Amino acid sequence: MGDIKVLKTDARGRISLPRPFRKEPLFEYIIKGDHITLYPVRTVRKYPEMADLPSEELSPEWMEREQKVNKDFRPGIHAATPSEALKKSKI
Secondary structure (H helix, E strand, O other): OOOOOOOOEOOOOOEOOOHHHOOOOOEEEEEEOOEEEEEEOOOHHHOOOOOOOOOOOOOHHHHHHHHHHOOOOOOOOOOOOHHHHHHHHOO
16 A cells, blocks of 8 residues: 555646656556546557567468458558658658
C-alpha cells in the first residue's frame, strides 16, 4: 500500500504529474470504479533493439484464411511522425 500516491487536483480540476512523468507526451488510462490508473505510453524508439526476437512461421492454412478476410496487402510506411507518414503515402 506504500506504493500508492494520491494526486490532488488544482482549482480547475487539473492534476500535476510527478516529476518523472511530466515530459511524457502520451498516457494510457484505465478506469476502475472511482479510480483512474495512468500508464505512460512508450514509443518503439524507447525500447531496446528487438531484432533478436524469434520470428514465427504461420501455417499455409492460416495464411489462406487470412487472405480471405484481409485482402489489403499494401506495404507499410516507416515514419517518425504522422505528418511524415502522410507525406510518404502521397508520393
